[in-house]
Amino acid sequence: MKIEAIAEQYKIELESVYGGEEASALFGLAVEYVLGLSPVKLKISKNHSATFVEVQKLLSILNDLKIGKPIQHILGVAHFYGAVYEVNENVLIPRxxxxxLVDWIINDHAPVRMQNLKVLDIGTGSGCIPVSLKTYLPDFDVKALDISPEALTVAKRNAELIGAGVEFIEGNILTYESEMKFDIIVSNPPYIRELEKAKMHHHVLAHEPHLALFVTDEHPLVFYQAIAEFALKNLNPTGHLYFEINEYLGEEMIKMLAGKGFKNIELKQDMQGKDRMIKVTISDETV
Structure with missing residues (x-):
């Protein structure tokens, strides 16, 4: 069967669900996974014929996509900051x-070339944040915390496969205590309010772990408050606290952090112009 014919089938059956552009992108990912054809090679290989087994694999992926299963879960991998990570239903797909956020931290600290800085990622999921940091800042001592043993299993495998020496800790940040001190604390905790569910794609609601996504409408900053309190006790005087945040709650985050005495509060927008990241310190003096 010609690749061009399968591409047309993907377009016809997925366009109403994902739109034409995304349907084409999903087909490209499927073909690269099954046939090993890069997007560039795919463009010049439309007359390429797929074997029976390859066709069956591509159609199986198509069937899963039609019911809203994320392509990353179908393939079992996701790309993040230049590396390939294992993902499944127990971890969020890296965004x-x-x-x-990772790039911000690396750009802040790589030029200084300070060795042995201690890093803690809270709510690590797939491990994409600490593994990326350890990969690009290899002299740093990187640890990661998560409440889910299933997520930690995935994160540990990713660290091993990518070759990053990260220490993983099982714990609930709402109750976790430690005597360890850190120079960088980073977190992308649950921050989506229940009222925002209606705006979300159904495949996220159906296939990604709600434990890592949602907070109540009444207490949307519950994890940020707990992490901020932890940072007040466990962040070194010249250290930095980084958050990925809900795009609608930037002002609330600034108010909360300022109220706890944090300094140098910097709200940063993502490439789509959304308030998405915050960096703070506990001291006016930073390195």
């Missing part, structure tokens, strides 16, 4: 805005 581009989280790549921007």
């Amino acid at each position: 581009p805005e989280t790549e921007e």
Whole structure:
């Protein structure tokens, strides 16, 4: 069967669900996974014929996509900051805005070339944040915390596969205590309010872990408050606290952090112009 014919079938059956452009992108990911054809090679290989087994794999992926299963869960992998991560239903699929958060931290600290800075990622999920930081800041001592043992299993495998020496800790940040001190604390905690569910794509609601996504409408900053309190006790005087945040709650975050005495509060927008990241310190003096 010609690749061009399968591409047309993907377009016809997925366009009403995802739109034409995304349907084409999903087909490209499927073909790269099954046939090993990059997007560039795919453009010049429309007359390429797929074997029976390859066709069956592509059609199986198509059937899963039609019921809203994320392509990353179908393939079992997601791309993040130049590496490939294992993902499944126990972890959030890494997002581009989280790549921007990682990039912010790396750009802040790589030029200084300070060795042995201690880092803690809270709510690590797939491990994409700490593994990326350890990869690009190899001299740093990187740890990661998560409440889910299933998520930690995935994160540990990702660290091993990518070759990043990250220490993983099972714990609930709402009750977790430690005597350890850190120079960088980073978190992308649950921040989507129940009232925002109606705006979300059904495949996220059906296939991604709600534990890592949602907070109540009454207490949307519950995890940020807990992490901020932890940072007040466990962040070194010249350290930095980084958050990925709900785009609608930037002002509330600034007010909360200022109320707890944090300094140098910097709200940063992502590439789509949304309030998505915050950096703060506990001291006016930073390195």
